[in-house]
Amino acid sequence: MVVTSSEGWDQFKALFLSWHHAKEAFPAIAKGFWINIKMFVVGEILILVVGVLVAVTRNTVTPWLTPLRIVAVIYTDVFRGLPTLLVVFVICIGVPALRIEGIPTNVTVLGTFALVLCYGAYVAEVIRAGIDSIHPSQIASAEALGLGRAQTTRYVVLPQAIRRVMPPLLNDFVSLQKDTSLVASVGVFESLFAAQDYGNYNFNYTPLLVSGLFFLALTIPLARLTDWLGRRALIRERGR
Template identity: 35%
Template sequence: MSILPYLRPTVRQRVGRFASYAVGILFIVGVVVMADWPTISHQFFNAEVAAKMWPAIVTIAMKNTLLYTFASFILGSILAVLLAVMKVAGGPLSWFAIVFIEFFRGIPALLTLFSAAFVVPIAFGFKLPGGGVGAGILGLTLVTGAYAAEIIRAGIQAVPPGQLEAARSLGMGSGQTMFFVVLPQAMRIVIPPMTNEFVMLLKDSSLLFIVGMGVFDKELTTFARDALSTTSNATPLFMAALAYLIVTLPLTWLVGLLEKKLDPKR
């Protein structure tokens, strides 16, 4: 007969927590004991394969990943500001912004990239500047603009109404109020979620493999996938994962720090 029902709630919680820890430890120990570590080491952590990827994984793949991410983020942020302003302004422009945002938020990013790289050239008879890279940046810009527009729109609506009334009392028009009073305050509010959006965009850049890349245009995932095909070894994938973590973990920490620093309740 179980004695748990007769224990105090705090004691039951403590017993349950220790039991979950014990199960987790036993699971980890079982995995460690049963795993074929020589095979794992050869297939996933092969030093010779990793050495062949150096330094191209940094000088080409990581550099391109950051370049594409920054370019798409800057262009997407500009687009997002325009869409957010149109959405809160009302009228026909608001409907255009709503349709644009909902459309590109509603379809997979992979489909957007595919359309930019292949559908647009076929449908309109011209290729985008930059070839596959240009198409990839355009696709990521559209996706970022749609998602970031909702973030900025929320930031605009979070600005206290008194700020608008004060600006109007000084004789400022609607446009001046928006761009010189509301947007600066909104951008301060949305810094943490926009930083998080940058992290998401960095990982979404892995979808650029679909647009086709030249040897010196490859981002991390395309670089690792091609190295996997050449070496028949999974070490390149783990090298790419490590490269992503080197960038995303500090950014994730920065997001948490910014949220604490900008929290008005603190």
């Protein structure tokens, strides 16, 4: 009531709630959102790989892997501490400026790589927490059955750890889907950039809300899936 009765409500409707401009911008936003989805899917797979490798590396105890453990610690500390937007800028602008042969210069690819670097550090810590939550008796039982350290990690520890941290992992991936829009800052014509481009030319910002609805259509089901998995895990642990 406060919003709709405000003095500038009519101007707000003209700027952000125009059905005409929503229809006009819809095809470009839908096409751009397909880029967001592709970045999300590819990024999610790569992030899981990076997260598992870094988490397992940090949990190793072999002395000759100490240099790798140090690299893993530095990686997680640096990329958890840096703003994701800053990493996107540095990777997407800095890498092409280096002119290294064989390195892709496509900003969509580089933007995805930047997101993988940042979210890989977060996911690695989530998976490491899951690994640390496995009771030592599980590892002792596996070793008693003749499994080596690598086999124990692969067949006993990791499956249980990932199952335990699935809800927080899905939360990270919900955030990842939203943060794919950060590549708009370096000129990738994804959903948000398409909305901004239309608004700048037509002086109407309804497409921004249309772009937001596209993200909500994907992130809300993911959020509900996360809640359902969390409840199921809680029920299973309590034996109900």
